[in-house]
Amino acid sequence: MKMTHDDNALRQFHSRMAVAGGFVLLCFALLVLRFVWLQIIQYGYYQTRAEDNRISLVPITPSRGLIVDRNNVQLANNYSAYTLEITPAQVDNLERTIDNLATVIDIQAKDRKRFKKLLEESKNFESLPIRSRLTDEEVAKFVAQRYRFPGVDVKARLFRHYPKGAFASSALGYIGRITDRDLDKIEALDQEANYRGTDHFGKAGLEQNYEFELHGITGYEQVEVDASGRAVRTLARTAPVSGNNLTLTLDAELQSIAEQAFGDRKGALVAIEPSTGGILALVSMPNYDPNLFVDGIDTQSWKALNESPDKPMVNRALNGAYPPGSTFKPFMALAALTYGKRTPHQTIFDLGFYTFGNHTFRDDKKGGHGTVDMYKSIVESCDTYYYMLANDLGIDNIARFMAEFGFGNFTGIDIEGESKGILPSTDWKRKRFKSPAQQKWYAGETISIGIGQGYNAYTPIQLAQAVATLANNGIMFRPHLVKFITDSRTGARKLIEPRPLKKIDLNPEHIEVIKQAMIGVNKEGTGARAFAGAEYVSAGKTGTAQVFSLKGADYKHHAIKQELRDHALFIAFAPADAPKIALAVLVENGGFGAQAAAPIARQIFDYYLLGKRPKAPAAVDEAAVERDDE
Amino acid sequence: MKQTFPLVLRAGWQRLIAPLDLPLLGVCVLLLLLAVGVMGSASPERIGSQLTNMALALVVMRVVAGLSPQRLASVAVPVYLVGIGLLIGVALFGDISKGARRWLNLGFMRVQPSEIMKIAMPLLLAWFFHQRTTSLRLFDFFIGALLLLVPVGLIMRQPDLGTALLVLAAGFYVIFFAGLSWKILAGMALTALAAAPVAWSFLHDYQRNRILMLLDPEKDPLGKGFHIIQSTIAIGSGGIFGKGWRAGTQAQLEFIPEHHTDFIFAVFAEEFGLIGNVVLLTLYGMLIGRGFVIAAQATSLFGRLLAGSITMILFTYAFVNIGMVSGLLPVVGVPLPLVSYGGTSLVTLLIGIGILMSIHKSRMLVQK
Numbered sequence: 001m002k003m004t005h006d007d008n009a010l011r012q013f014h015s016r017m018a019v020a021g022g023f024v025l026l027c028f029a030l031l032v033l034r035f036v037w038l039q040i041i042q043y044g045y046y047q048t049r050a051e052d053n054r055i056s057l058v059p060i061t062p063s064r065g066l067i068v069d070r071n072n073v074q075l076a077n078n079y080s081a082y083t084l085e086i087t088p089a090q091v092d093n094l095e096r097t098i099d100n101l102a103t104v105i106d107i108q109a110k111d112r113k114r115f116k117k118l119l120e121e122s123k124n125f126e127s128l129p130i131r132s133r134l135t136d137e138e139v140a141k142f143v144a145q146r147y148r149f150p151g152v153d154v155k156a157r158l159f160r161h162y163p164k165g166a167f168a169s170s171a172l173g174y175i176g177r178i179t180d181r182d183l184d185k186i187e188a189l190d191q192e193a194n195y196r197g198t199d200h201f202g203k204a205g206l207e208q209n210y211e212f213e214l215h216g217i218t219g220y221e222q223v224e225v226d227a228s229g230r231a232v233r234t235l236a237r238t239a240p241v242s243g244n245n246l247t248l249t250l251d252a253e254l255q256s257i258a259e260q261a262f263g264d265r266k267g268a269l270v271a272i273e274p275s276t277g278g279i280l281a282l283v284s285m286p287n288y289d290p291n292l293f294v295d296g297i298d299t300q301s302w303k304a305l306n307e308s309p310d311k312p313m314v315n316r317a318l319n320g321a322y323p324p325g326s327t328f329k330p331f332m333a334l335a336a337l338t339y340g341k342r343t344p345h346q347t348i349f350d351l352g353f354y355t356f357g358n359h360t361f362r363d364d365k366k367g368g369h370g371t372v373d374m375y376k377s378i379v380e381s382c383d384t385y386y387y388m389l390a391n392d393l394g395i396d397n398i399a400r401f402m403a404e405f406g407f408g409n410f411t412g413i414d415i416e417g418e419s420k421g422i423l424p425s426t427d428w429k430r431k432r433f434k435s436p437a438q439q440k441w442y443a444g445e446t447i448s449i450g451i452g453q454g455y456n457a458y459t460p461i462q463l464a465q466a467v468a469t470l471a472n473n474g475i476m477f478r479p480h481l482v483k484f485i486t487d488s489r490t491g492a493r494k495l496i497e498p499r500p501l502k503k504i505d506l507n508p509e510h511i512e513v514i515k516q517a518m519i520g521v522n523k524e525g526t527g528a529r530a531f532a533g534a535e536y537v538s539a540g541k542t543g544t545a546q547v548f549s550l551k552g553a554d555y556k557h558h559a560i561k562q563e564l565r566d567h568a569l570f571i572a573f574a575p576a577d578a579p580k581i582a583l584a585v586l587v588e589n590g591g592f593g594a595q596a597a598a599p600i601a602r603q604i605f606d607y608y609l610l611g612k613r614p615k616a617p618a619a620v621d622e623a624a625v626e627r628d629d630e
Numbered sequence: 631m632k633q634t635f636p637l638v639l640r641a642g643w644q645r646l647i648a649p650l651d652l653p654l655l656g657v658c659v660l661l662l663l664l665a666v667g668v669m670g671s672a673s674p675e676r677i678g679s680q681l682t683n684m685a686l687a688l689v690v691m692r693v694v695a696g697l698s699p700q701r702l703a704s705v706a707v708p709v710y711l712v713g714i715g716l717l718i719g720v721a722l723f724g725d726i727s728k729g730a731r732r733w734l735n736l737g738f739m740r741v742q743p744s745e746i747m748k749i750a751m752p753l754l755l756a757w758f759f760h761q762r763t764t765s766l767r768l769f770d771f772f773i774g775a776l777l778l779l780v781p782v783g784l785i786m787r788q789p790d791l792g793t794a795l796l797v798l799a800a801g802f803y804v805i806f807f808a809g810l811s812w813k814i815l816a817g818m819a820l821t822a823l824a825a826a827p828v829a830w831s832f833l834h835d836y837q838r839n840r841i842l843m844l845l846d847p848e849k850d851p852l853g854k855g856f857h858i859i860q861s862t863i864a865i866g867s868g869g870i871f872g873k874g875w876r877a878g879t880q881a882q883l884e885f886i887p888e889h890h891t892d893f894i895f896a897v898f899a900e901e902f903g904l905i906g907n908v909v910l911l912t913l914y915g916m917l918i919g920r921g922f923v924i925a926a927q928a929t930s931l932f933g934r935l936l937a938g939s940i941t942m943i944l945f946t947y948a949f950v951n952i953g954m955v956s957g958l959l960p961v962v963g964v965p966l967p968l969v970s971y972g973g974t975s976l977v978t979l980l981i982g983i984g985i986l987m988s989i990h991k992s993r994m995l996v997q998k
Binding site for chain 1 (some may be wrong): 763803806807809860862863864865866867868869870879880883884885899903904907908911914915918922925926931934938942945949952953956957958
């Protein structure tokens with residue numbers, strides 16, 4: 001009985017063991033199947049994932065190309081500095097972290113504001129600078145306390161530097177941190193990979209236009225990283241290629257003299273080498289210090305720049321459209337000769353006014369200039385001559401001729417965003433206005449076009465290009481700032497120009513007449529005081545552009561508020577027989593061209609042709625008022 | 631005279647190994663050697679202390695193997711009671727580490743009483759059913775279940791789901807081998823299924839997360855799914871032949887969490903591939919197979935139940951650990967038997983093996 005019980009129990013135990021053994025085998029089979037799935041079937045997938053885990057590509061930002069002037073003077077370079085950076089995503093309480101950091105390293109309210117602005121503009125996982133240009137001592141201080149600040153680190157970075165500070169800002173432009181709009185541009189050009197690791201992007205001027213030349217090729221370091229993202233060792237390294245260097249046609253010394261010549265006045269100046277189109281000086285005053293933008297401009301400076309009534313951020317040379325005033329006259333005269341509406345010696349008699357319909361157009365000189373031929377019309381800047389001429393030529397002839405010189409069109413300068421200005425014509429008016437009454441061109445409107453007023457509005461660069469083309473006997477070049485680009489790897493130079501855009505079909509004799517008259521301006525006319533005693537022969541034309549219509553009343557310079565005063569203009573080239581430099585100067589609210597603009601041109605020519613440096617900014621020649629009768 | 635010394639030595643050696651079951655010892659030693667090898671890759675600086683742990687555990691194993699099953703049976707109740715007492719102590723005075731109250735500081739040492747229950751539980755139940763050999767009734771199973779659920783409940787409260795499940799399994803195996811009828815087993819299974827939602831509500835958030843994570847680890851790849859994702863990547867990228875010893879990138883670059891303890895299998899599988907895995911499973915298979923043989927040949931019910939249960943616990947350790955690391959089972963804190971770093975689990979496991987040896991020796995003694 002007991003035996004059978006035991007036997008039963010044993011049999012039952014054995015059967016239970018068989019079940020357990022079966023279960024064990026089943027489970028192990030399940031594991032083997034799982035291994036086969038993971039290690040054979042899905043092997044490729046997991047292998048890739050392990051590699052992805054292991055290898056991280058760390059971009060090495062290339063050094064941005066240098067910008068140097070025609071004499072190799074550095075206008076934009078880079079320096080290496082330590083920055084204190086915070087990765088917001090890795091920080092729990094940003095405010096408190098910054099407060100704590102401030103106990104270790106000097107962080108001012110300005111730095112905080114700038115950081116806040118950067119924070120708004122960027123993504124959370126980006127590392128953002130809270131302080132730049134740390135001293136060695138500050139770096140050491142922070143490193144000793146680093147453990148207290150997860151998500152904060154010191155990084156060595158290359159910074160853009162503009163050694164001359166507030167200088168040539170209208171040409172150089174500036175760089176700033178990459179924004180979404182910049183990213184769109186980068187994506188459009190398929191440059192995303194190359195911009196991994198790049199924080200900055202050209203925002204204006206040459207920095208913007210030549211961004212992709214200056215940037216260089218990003219290098220990569222293949223590093224093995226551990227689970228916490230720390231680099232364990234470097235597996236491979238592809239060195240970055242520095243950006244290409246820009247050598248400009250600009251003459252830094254000339255630029256500096258030109259900027260100083262303006263003193264604290266506003267305005268623009270464009271000086272061009274007529275035989276190439278190379279820009280020697282590109283001035284827009286007041287200028288600004290592009291260094292302010294490099295690691296994110298602080299709110300205060302940004303406000304100051306943007307809200308200043310002097311508008312330093314506006315590139316007046318390219319975007320300021322001004323009536324050319326009397327500087328338009330030499331081109332009007334050339335049009336008259338070209339279209340056979342006047343001969344050089346044909347005269348008119350000027351009584352001091354011109355009546356068209358029931359409207360009287362006044363000449364600035366009371367009682368008029370008397371008998372006036374073409375030479376005298378330019379030298380003395382006789383308005384009546386040009387009122388009549390404009391009427392004789394008609395608006396569409398004027399527009400057709402002026403378009404040849406580039407008025408009212410993009411010059412094609414290698415800086416983005418230039419303005420077109422306004423070249424008035426019947427066609428232009430039809431497109432510009434909506435109502436039929438406004439769309440009609442009235443013959444009376446043509447009259448003031450003749451003296452560079454009315455709808456006329458051109459940028460200083462257009463004016464400079466036109467003068468340079470005239471100086472160059474009708475051979476037109478595209479104004480440009482970059483002379484050549486040096487490939488940082490091969491050292492090869494990529495020349496930008498000079499290839500003439502076109503040759504305007506003009507009679508050389510006609511050109512000579514105009515040039516002689518412009519020489520007369522600086523010898524015995526409105527520019528004579530400014531060029532008294534010059535050791536070279538120069539050609540010029542003064543101009544004054546009305547800001548405020550006086551409606552027939554006398555213009556009294558000092559009686560009018562500064563911002564309503566006329567703009568002073570001057571165009572010139574020298575030496576007259578073989579021009580090396582042509583320029584257009586505009587002094588906003590400067591009054592008469594002879595008074596404010598011509599003396600600046602004199603300083604430029606004296607330096608460029610003779611190497612003479614001015615002792616002080618070009619003085620306003622108050623006495624010139626008496627003689628200037630534009 | 632000359633031969634006396636070696637004779638003494640040989641006699642001593644024979645006495646030393648007499649209680650040991652050589653096949654079992656052989657498999658254990660192979661697994662321990664393998665453990666040293668993997669440790670040399672996963673955490674070389676721990677080899678020294680793990681060798682010490684191994685030596686200590688082997689000594690304990692030898693001591694246990696030298697005890698007779700009768701002796702083991704006689705300590706079943708006291709050990710169980712001490713275990714329960716310590717568990718209550720933990721609940722009242724235990725040290726908290728990583729959010730769980732598992733350790734009891736006795737002043738001279740810190741102990742993890744739940745570990746004791748892994749052996750005490752099958753020991754007690756085997757003893758209990760042995761007492762009822764001749765008149766085993768359903769009521770006895772009820773008592774057995776109660777004896778089992780008290781410590782399991784206490785351990786779950788710590789909370790330590792992994793150990794609770796292992797203790798529960800250990801006790802269940804005894805009950806299963808004792809011959810609880812299939813009908814009742816099926817009924818229990820159904821009850822368990824029905825109770826699952828209730829149990830779910832008792833689980834801690836992190837425990838629920840671990841189960842949810844198993845269903846879709848990619849949902850939270852940098853958070854809670856990280857462990858499972860990284861260990862499956864390690865295993866999968868090992869391929870058939872593995873990346874080679876100390877050449878596993880997942881392991882060496884610390885993508886595998888806890889790569890010297892619970893996740894050491896991922897290190898092994900990455901470096902030795904499918905072939906290594908099969909070898910490891912074969913070793914465990916041999917260990918379990920030998921355990922079954924010992925259980926089948928045991929002369930008393932106590933021996934059979936205890937040997938069967940311990941063998942199945944070894945299997946459970948191995949299966950749950952490998953299943954969890956390879957993403958088949960939720961992450962519960964179960965080490966890879968004999969391979970994971972750590973003295974406590976090693977000692978527990980080798981005590982279990984020592985018991986198997988003791989049971990096997992007693993059979994031979996009976997036969998003689």
